[in-house]
Amino acid sequence: MWAVTIATDVSIVHRLHRARGRSHFLHGHTWTITVEVGTYDLSEAGTVVEFAPIKAKVREWLVQHVDRHVLLAATDPAVPRLAEFCCGGAPLCIDGEPTAELLAKYLYHIFYPVVKELMADRIKYLKVTVCEAERLSASYDGL
Ligand SMILES: [Zn+2]
Numbered sequence: 001m002w003a004v005t006i007a008t009d010v011s012i013v014h015r016l017h018r019a020r021g022r023s024h025f026l027h028g029h030t031w032t033i034t035v036e037v038g039t040y041d042l043s044e045a046g047t048v049v050e051f052a053p054i055k056a057k058v059r060e061w062l063v064q065h066v067d068r069h070v071l072l073a074a075t076d077p078a079v080p081r082l083a084e085f086c087c088g089g090a091p092l093c094i095d096g097e098p099t100a101e102l103l104a105k106y107l108y109h110i111f112y113p114v115v116k117e118l119m120a121d122r123i124k125y126l127k128v129t130v131c132e133a134e135r136l137s138a139s140y141d142g143l
Helices: 051-065 079-085 100-122
Strands: 002-014 027-039 069-073 092-094 125-133 136-140
Touching (some): 002 051, 051 100, 069 079, 092 100, 100 136
Parallel strands (some): 002 069, 069 092
Antiparallel strands (some): 002 027, 027 125, 125 136
């Protein structure tokens, strides 16, 4: 299988409102989001996927919807209180705590249709890895 990866750095503030300790409070990281796409069949151009369009779509989406955003659980009581201070007028809310693991799953479901549109049936594998800190990452691949 061949694979390509697209890595993008984004700044995100989050908190784990159910956690005890320091993670309970708002704090920020520079997160590295890596999207890995694999196939058994290269295109006629000899590529997994045309790199420029997928890179542009992934990075554009991350910059518009994630970078410099506040990431919270949809059930976090801080959501309405922080809205006026958030890029775009609202925090980015996901189901469950905004951990690297659940952000990876959330982004997998965002990027799968994007990659599928570019690769059609040649897509065999998609993995999103979220690196919250150096030497600490979580991945989701839909399997
Ligand atoms: Zn954190």
